[in-house]
Amino acid sequence: MDLQRVENFFRRYKGQGVSIKTLSGSVYEGIVSEINSDYVALITKSSDESRDQVVVLLHSIESVLPRNQT
Secondary structure, eight states, X not given: OOHHHHHHHHHHTTXXXXXXXXXXXXXXXXXXXXXOSSEEEEEEEOTTSOEEEEEEEGGGEEEEEEOOOO
């Protein structure tokens, strides 16, 4: 899948929870907050309830799993 299609995929899930697995084997979970042609930014919650932002480069993504909001 080319990067434009990946970017459009994330636009559908903006504001929703996703789980992203990267080629390195890392897994990131959070709410999609920002998308551009190079990366997707996720808002994550840390153990002390503060909100952090994680940026994942589109070309490093192996798989994405949408999460239900509860």
